[in-house]
Every structure is written in C-alpha cells, then in structure tokens.
Amino acid sequence: MFTMTLKMGLRSIGNTNFDRYYKRSFTNSGCDANPYRIVFFDDFSESTLNTAYWKPYQNATPPLDQIWVCDDNPGYLFLPENAIVNYGMLHLKTTKLASPLSFECEDPEPPHNTITVTRKYSCGWVQTVSGPPGSQGCFQQGKFSIRAKIPNNVQNTIGAYWFFGWANELDVVEVCQPDCDEMQSNRWLYVKNPTQEPPDCNAENTQFEWPRDDNIGNIYAFRIYTLEWTPFKFVISVDGVVKRTFHRFYEIDGSGNITHPLECEDLPANQPTQVWEHIAWYTLFNHYMDLIMSVGIKNTGNSTAGGEMLVDWVKVEQRTSATVEGQGTTPDFICEGEQEVFQVGGEIAPNSILGWTVSSNLEIVSTNTAQGTVTVTPAGIVNSYPGPGWIEAKIANPACCLGHNIKKNIWAGRPATPQVSVYKTCNYILLNIENYSSDNTYQWQMLTNGFSYEVYNNGKNLYITISPPTQQPASIAYRLIATNPCGSTSIINGLTTLPCNTWRLNVYPNPTSTIANVELVNFTQDDLNQNLKIYLIDAHFNVKKSTPVTQLTETLDVSDVELGYHYIFTVVNGENVISDEFIIQH
The missing domain is CATH 2.60.40.10 (Immunoglobulins)
Incomplete structure (x- = not known):
C-alpha cells in the first residue's frame, strides 16, 4: 500500500518529463526462475488475417470513435482494407481516399459544440482481440517481439509498434518526429491530480510522457523489436541489443538523490520492504495492455500517401513451468503403428487445458480431460515419409488473452533418407x-x-x-x-575421384648465371601440341622472357636478366603450373 511520502521532480526533455516517486511498502513474492517459453506465434502464413488473434481497427462507420474522428489531429481514418496478409507478411498501408469523407461529431474540446471534420486518408491498424482501444487489454507481462520493416520518411507514413489498455500506453518503436531517422520509445501515463496518493484516474486526465530517441542504425530495414515487461522493469531491445530499461523501484538517499534502481534480486522475498516507486508504473504493474501495430500519415497537408509497414512475425514469450512431456520410454519419438501418451507438466491443473492440436503427420486418438493427457499416433503418411512433427497444448492463461500454447517437437517414424x-x-x-x-x-x-x-x-x-x-x-x-x-x-x-594435376617444372642449375634448363615432368606429346609457352617471371610476377615449348626439356638464356628470385610458369589444359623458385646471379 502507498504511504503519504512523496518526492517529485519536473524537467524538460523534448516534452515535459514528469518524475515522481511514491514511497510504499512492497512485498516481493519471489523472482520467477522459470524460463521464457513461446506462448503465441504468428508468421502470417495464412492467406488472410487470422481474426481469432487479430482485430483490424476501423472508425469510419458509427459508432464513431470520438477521439480519432473528431479531433483535427491526426486527420485520417483507420480502415480494415489497409491491413492485409500477403506473401507471408502483414501489410499495414496508408492510402489516399478516392474522395474525402466528412463527419459531424462533438468537439472534444469545451464547449463541445457539434463540428464537421473531413478526412482524406485511411491507414491500417491491427491489435489483439481483447477489445477496442481503452479496453482491459490482452497481456500482462512477458516478452513481446516482432520482426518488422518501418516505412521510411519519404513515404509520408509513420509506423508504430505499441501497447495500450487499462495500463495506459507504452510505445516500443516509432520513427521520432519531426524529420529524423532514429527510433523513439515512450511511456504514456494518463492521471488526474497526480499529487494525490494514489493518483486519481477518473474524469479528465492529465497526460505525462517519458520519450527517448535512440540511433539504431538503419531503422528502415527489417529489425526485431522486443519489449520485455516484468513486475520490476520494462526493457526495449532491437535485434537482441538493449536500448532502454525503465525500472519500477528505486533507492533514494536522505537528500532525495536516486542511488540506483532496484532489481527483483535486490528485494528480500516474502517480507515488506520500503521502496520508492516511479509514477510511470502506476497502472502498469496490475493492468493489461493490447499489442498494436499501426501506421499513420506523417503530414496530412502533404498530398502523398502509399507507404506501408511490413511485419514478418509476432512472438509472445512468458515465464512458465509448463511443458508437454511424453510418458513413454522414447518421449521424443513416435513410431509407426504405436500410440504414445503426452501430458502437460509443470504444476498445470488438468482442467486448465483448453485443447490439443498436432501436426499433419500425427493423429489424436483420444484425450483424457480428468488427467490432462492426449494419446497420439502417427498418420499413415509417416510410413513412407517420416519427418518432424509436434504436439501442442492450449492452456488457460490469465496473462495472455490468446491462451498459452506450449509445443513439443517430436520425430515421427524412422530417420529421414540421408541427404x-x-x-x-x-x-x-x-x-x-x-x-x-x-x-x-x-x-x-x-x-x-x-x-x-x-x-x-x-x-x-x-x-x-x-x-x-x-x-x-x-x-x-x-x-x-x-x-x-x-x-x-x-x-x-x-x-x-578427380584426376590430379601431376605436371611439374624443374629448373636447373640453381642458382644459375647464364643458362636455365627447364624440365617438363609428366607432360605428354598431346600437352606439347597445345602450343605451350614457358614464361620466366620475377618475384613480382612480371614476365621477363618467354619461349615456345617443342620438347620436354627447354633452355632459356638468362644472362641478360637481372639477379634475384625467379620462376618458370606455363598454362596447360587451363591449369597454371609454376616451378619452385630459383636464383639468377651474375
């Protein structure tokens, strides 16, 4: 619970950066040592957007979204046709409407008169299925990654990967504004009367933000953007490299100076501890957010549009002890004609298992809901085409509205034919x-x-x-x-086997001052009939002399060649043959 102790700081970094810390008693229930496991993955391999996971946002038909339609900014609409799946990618596009659309609605600013707004552009917005913006949200904590290509500035299109819900807003990446080529991340908080403890989130809220720009190199190439959200911090990474860490708890000395942020390991388990909590974490630690990918028009006064953000895949990982385990003696294999039983391990209650699915080369024989098991056998195709397969359990997950999908990879049948x-x-x-x-x-x-x-x-x-x-x-x-x-x-x-090149060039005497005899070893008459030449070259491969080859031993006059290391060189059947070095001295 919060105490009545407060420290506050205000400073300006681009926009007002509001720093406030509440002293509170916090009991650490322990650090989660479970590994991250993939609980959701979509690589957009289907022909259309999977609406079991994703909802394209649209605000062009009643009931109109008063925030987006009536406000003069941003000046565009969100339509489902601007979010499509094609060629294994999610395409979020911006387009110019064939003709402008006008709407009458209530002005969001006092005195809230009825106004008419006109929109010339439409954009794409996709979010998880939990509900419209401002709803409870789909996720609470985890590691959330996308591989995406942000549209560049010349396309007049802004691309963004962000989260929004009752936990307010957290932006993982968008191109910083105005014209720049850096990544901007941000945490937004909407509260009323933040000096109150705790802050009041009702009525008309005050907006605070903590933006930050980072140079990540080419922001317009495909990059992997990751948000790791834990009870103690959020971490934003690009291609596995940490770009920003925002902690929840801090240690502050008697003079009001922050000494260092606190990690989970810094807080003793199962006992109350006095900590300073940053106001930005208000709502973030106990509410949910939706994952959102969207594009918008950068400059609505500009007549150009047509940029797009490409998303290759989305992956959600959460810490969990859940695993799919085989009960047989060879749990990583399932053989032709056999049946194997699999179960969910890791202290998962059987009644939390929502269902099982298997790969196309496997078949489900039966399920036992009381024990939380599934019996699987290879499909007929395995007899002729053994190969990799998988078994997946979908588990109820309060921290993920998409459920908790745990997959086990197994091999079905004999080994594949070696390549x-x-x-x-x-x-x-x-x-x-x-x-x-x-x-x-x-x-x-x-x-x-x-x-x-x-x-x-x-x-x-x-x-x-x-x-x-x-x-x-x-x-x-x-x-x-x-x-x-x-x-x-x-x-x-x-x-x-490949035949070996056994040609050799022997040069004698070595050293020499007048004559160099060149013996062509393992050369045949057919080789000589190719109009061969031998070349005298120096240590820098400059040709000093050459002569046609008519017999298996040739003689070169080197009396007029400068002293130093030299070689004899020829080409036979397209292959280079070079002698060992020899010395010319005078």
Missing part, C-alpha cells in the same frame, strides 16, 4: 550429411576396397583419402545407415 553433399579434390573426398540430426546414430560403410577413410563430427562427415593421387577417375561406393528408436534408413551411393 549427402560431396566435396572433392584429387587428394581427398569429403562427404557431409545435410539433414543431420543429433537424435540419430550414423554408420558409414565403404563398399570399395583400397581407400582409407575416417568418420568424424559424430558421424556427420566421412573423409576419404586418395593416396596416391590418380591420373584417371576411379569409382567409389559407400553405404550410409541412419538409425533412431523407430528403426533405420539407408542409402547406397557411388562417386568418382
């Missing part, structure tokens, strides 16, 4: 299993004698040594067997 890539030189061949799985064991068998080989990387690679190198291609055959608890899959493949 092997080959890299060859004339000295060795390297085989690599492209679809390697650590859940399988692999056995390589050489079916051709005369070659040494070595298996490494837990069976992922086979290294075959070609010794001595061959001048003619040779054939090699091998068998690869992949095994898991459901059985084995094998392949037999053949391949050929």
Whole structure:
C-alpha cells in the first residue's frame, strides 16, 4: 500500500518529463526462475488475417470513435482494407481516399459544440482481440517481439509498434518526429491530480510522457523489436541489443538523490520492504495492455500517401513451468503403428487445458480431460515419409488473452533418407550429411576396397583419402545407415575421384648465371601440341622472357636478366603450373 511520502521532480526533455516517486511498502513474492517459453506465434502464413488473434481497427462507420474522428489531429481514418496478409507478411498501408469523407461529431474540446471534420486518408491498424482501444487489454507481462520493416520518411507514413489498455500506453518503436531517422520509445501515463496518493484516474486526465530517441542504425530495414515487461522493469531491445530499461523501484538517499534502481534480486522475498516507486508504473504493474501495430500519415497537408509497414512475425514469450512431456520410454519419438501418451507438466491443473492440436503427420486418438493427457499416433503418411512433427497444448492463461500454447517437437517414424553433399579434390573426398540430426546414430560403410577413410563430427562427415593421387577417375561406393528408436534408413551411393594435376617444372642449375634448363615432368606429346609457352617471371610476377615449348626439356638464356628470385610458369589444359623458385646471379 502507498504511504503519504512523496518526492517529485519536473524537467524538460523534448516534452515535459514528469518524475515522481511514491514511497510504499512492497512485498516481493519471489523472482520467477522459470524460463521464457513461446506462448503465441504468428508468421502470417495464412492467406488472410487470422481474426481469432487479430482485430483490424476501423472508425469510419458509427459508432464513431470520438477521439480519432473528431479531433483535427491526426486527420485520417483507420480502415480494415489497409491491413492485409500477403506473401507471408502483414501489410499495414496508408492510402489516399478516392474522395474525402466528412463527419459531424462533438468537439472534444469545451464547449463541445457539434463540428464537421473531413478526412482524406485511411491507414491500417491491427491489435489483439481483447477489445477496442481503452479496453482491459490482452497481456500482462512477458516478452513481446516482432520482426518488422518501418516505412521510411519519404513515404509520408509513420509506423508504430505499441501497447495500450487499462495500463495506459507504452510505445516500443516509432520513427521520432519531426524529420529524423532514429527510433523513439515512450511511456504514456494518463492521471488526474497526480499529487494525490494514489493518483486519481477518473474524469479528465492529465497526460505525462517519458520519450527517448535512440540511433539504431538503419531503422528502415527489417529489425526485431522486443519489449520485455516484468513486475520490476520494462526493457526495449532491437535485434537482441538493449536500448532502454525503465525500472519500477528505486533507492533514494536522505537528500532525495536516486542511488540506483532496484532489481527483483535486490528485494528480500516474502517480507515488506520500503521502496520508492516511479509514477510511470502506476497502472502498469496490475493492468493489461493490447499489442498494436499501426501506421499513420506523417503530414496530412502533404498530398502523398502509399507507404506501408511490413511485419514478418509476432512472438509472445512468458515465464512458465509448463511443458508437454511424453510418458513413454522414447518421449521424443513416435513410431509407426504405436500410440504414445503426452501430458502437460509443470504444476498445470488438468482442467486448465483448453485443447490439443498436432501436426499433419500425427493423429489424436483420444484425450483424457480428468488427467490432462492426449494419446497420439502417427498418420499413415509417416510410413513412407517420416519427418518432424509436434504436439501442442492450449492452456488457460490469465496473462495472455490468446491462451498459452506450449509445443513439443517430436520425430515421427524412422530417420529421414540421408541427404549427402560431396566435396572433392584429387587428394581427398569429403562427404557431409545435410539433414543431420543429433537424435540419430550414423554408420558409414565403404563398399570399395583400397581407400582409407575416417568418420568424424559424430558421424556427420566421412573423409576419404586418395593416396596416391590418380591420373584417371576411379569409382567409389559407400553405404550410409541412419538409425533412431523407430528403426533405420539407408542409402547406397557411388562417386568418382578427380584426376590430379601431376605436371611439374624443374629448373636447373640453381642458382644459375647464364643458362636455365627447364624440365617438363609428366607432360605428354598431346600437352606439347597445345602450343605451350614457358614464361620466366620475377618475384613480382612480371614476365621477363618467354619461349615456345617443342620438347620436354627447354633452355632459356638468362644472362641478360637481372639477379634475384625467379620462376618458370606455363598454362596447360587451363591449369597454371609454376616451378619452385630459383636464383639468377651474375
């Protein structure tokens, strides 16, 4: 509960930045050590927006939203046709209306006369399904990430990823205004009479904000924006890099100076502690917010429109002990013709399980609501096409209106047919299993004698040594067997060796001052018939002399060549052949 002790500060950072701290008694119920698990994910792979999760906001037909329609700012409407799913992306667009729309409504400013407003543009807005803006909200705490591309300034379009509800507003990212290319985050609080303890949230509210701009490099590329919201702080990150941390509790000394923010670990568990709480956290710690993605017109006086914000996926993670677990001896596999029982672990009550779903290569045999279990068997297709599958439980979740979806990945059937890539030189061949799985064991068998080989990387690679190198291609055959608890899959493949380039250029005497004899080793008459030339080059690869090759030993006069290190060089069948270095001295 709040005490009657208050510290306040006012300062200006762009807009008025209102800092107020309430001293209160707080009992820490403990730090949540459970891992973050994905409870919701949408990659917009369906052909239309999934309205079980998302609601496009619109305010162009009665009942009109008085805030957005009657206010002269922002000067545009939100219409569902500006939020579409296409090519695996959510597209939030801005468009210019074919003809302006006019509305009569009550002026939000006193004396609240009836006014007429005209709108020339429409924009896209999508939010979670809990209700209209200002409703209770969908989420309370968690880690919320989107991968999105913000529209650039030249498109006259503002893109935003933000939260709003009874916990007021928290902006994760939008392009800072006016013309700049940085990311702005903000916490908005709407209260009346904030000097009262606690503040009054009724009647006409006073608005406070805590904006901040950060340079994140190219804000107009696809980036991953994340809000982590805990009972003690919110953290905003871009591509995994923390950009802003806003704490709830602080320690303040006797002179009124903040010494440091308090993390959960700084507060003793299960006993009252006196702390200073920032006013920005009023409503944030015990209310809900909706996740919102939207675009707007930057300058309604500008005639251009047509920008869009692209969203690749949305992911919600929350700390939970819930897991889907198999009861069998091989809980990560389910074999052809077998039935396996799965349950939700982590102290989850069976009656909180809302339902089960499985991947297309699995089938649900039965469910037991009293025990909270599901019995699953492979579908018929697994016999011919084994592969990865999953089992998902939907659990009632008071902190997420979309429920709590916990997925377990399993393998259905025998191992998939191994896919092997080959890299060859004339000295060795390297085989690599492209679809390697650590859940399988692999056995390589050489079916051709005369070659040494070595298996490494837990069976992922086979290294075959070609010794001595061959001048003619040779054939090699091998068998690869992949095994898991459901059985084995094998392949037999053949391949050929690469012939080695065995040409050599020997130069003697070394050192020399007058004559350099060049011996062409392993060259054939067919090689000589290619109009070969040998070149004398220096250490910087400058050509000093050349001569046609007519026999397997040629002679070069080097008496007029400067002293130093030199080489003999030629090209045969498109391959470069170079001698060892030799010295010319006078």
